[in-house]
Amino acid sequence: MNFNNILTEYDNGITTITINRPKKLNALNQETINELHHAFKEADLDEDTKVIILTGSGEKAFVAGADISEFADYTIEEGEYLAANGQKILFSFVEQLSTPVIAAVNGFALGGGLELAMACHFRVASDNAKMGLPEVSLGVIPGYGGTQRLTQLVGKGRAMEMIMTAGMIDANKALDFGLVNHVTTQDELLPLCETIANKITKNSMVAVAEAIKAVNASFEEGINGYEVEIKAFGKCFGTEDFTEGTTAFLEKRKAEFPGK
Numbered sequence: 619m620n621f622n623n624i625l626t627e628y629d630n631g632i633t634t635i636t637i638n639r640p641k642k643l644n645a646l647n648q649e650t651i652n653e654l655h656h657a658f659k660e661a662d663l664d665e666d667t668k669v670i671i672l673t674g675s676g677e678k679a680f681v682a683g684a685d686i687s688e689f690a691d692y693t694i695e696e697g698e699y700l701a702a703n704g705q706k707i708l709f710s711f712v713e714q715l716s717t718p719v720i721a722a723v724n725g726f727a728l729g730g731g732l733e734l735a736m737a738c739h740f741r742v743a744s745d746n747a748k749m750g751l752p753e754v755s756l757g758v759i760p761g762y763g764g765t766q767r768l769t770q771l772v773g774k775g776r777a778m779e780m781i782m783t784a785g786m787i788d789a790n791k792a793l794d795f796g797l798v799n800h801v802t803t804q805d806e807l808l809p810l811c812e813t814i815a816n817k818i819t820k821n822s823m824v825a826v827a828e829a830i831k832a833v834n835a836s837f838e839e840g841i842n843g844y845e846v847e848i849k850a851f852g853k854c855f856g857t858e859d860f861t862e863g864t865t866a867f868l869e870k871r872k873a874e875f876p877g878k
């Protein structure tokens with residue numbers, strides 16, 4: 619599929635998706651949200667793609683938020699639909715992918731940009747990154763899951779302060795808060811993400827997918843995460859990867875996972 623606002627590149631088991639509207643600081647307009655949905659879906663279905671890295675183009679921004687020019691005159695109903703549809707086709711969609719998704723946060727990650735980074739399975743930032751949920755400064759609140767995921771990641775008090783002040787935190791503060799896992803230079807950001815991705819791909823991707831499902835279950839209302847874990851654990855025993863992983867250990871050799 620051809621995209622107007624994103625670039626995708628495949629190399630050695632990793633698909634990198636780059637949001638490519640640098641003049642608008644990669645702000646998420648509807649077309650970009652739709653294209654991201656399709657790009658993530660394609661990468662998830664692609665058997666060769668083991669890990670997805672998401673980043674922004676240019677040196678300034680990951681994503682500076684939802685595109686304000688598109689929703690400035692929306693009605694109550696349109697606003698509600700905007701959030702519901704975005705959450706469904708992109709934010710919750712990414713979170714629930716069975717392929718691991720790493721956000722490489724290379725600059726501003728504001729509003730919908732931080733929400734998108736938080737929907738990824740984990741985040742790595744460059745040292746120029748700035749993160750925040752400035753929606754209340756526009757008279758609105760985060761609508762792409764930000765009130766929920768920021769609270770899960772940094773705790774209620776920190777989330778409340780960040781959301782109420784509409785302020786930005788720098789990469790080191792985000793590291794301190796547990797919002798990002800690593801901070802590095804801008805040049806080293808994608809190489810570091812690739813190194814982490816390569817560590818992941820040495821493992822059973824079937825088991826990794828089950829682990830994502832079980833960890834996510836911890837945050838789903840009405841779902842008992844321990845039960846999901848038990849089922850997923852049992853399911854692994856029926857996979858070729860499990861046979862290979864345990865046999866390789868007992869034979870003192872490296873596992874060659876078939877990914878089934």
Ligand code: COA
Pocket residue numbers: 641642643645682683684685686687726728729730752753756
């Ligand atoms: N939606 C639409 N356009 C955006 C945008 C957004 N969220 N963020 C940036 N842009 C556009 C600007 O309008 C500008 O476009 P123009 O050159 O056609 O005027 C371009 O991107 C560059 O942004 P600019 O504001 O000139 O860059 P800056 O370095 O002075 O400031 C920010 C950077 C990120 C501080 C500033 O752009 C900003 O506050 N953006 C909005 C952040 C926000 O509130 N996000 C939450 C949305 S819900």
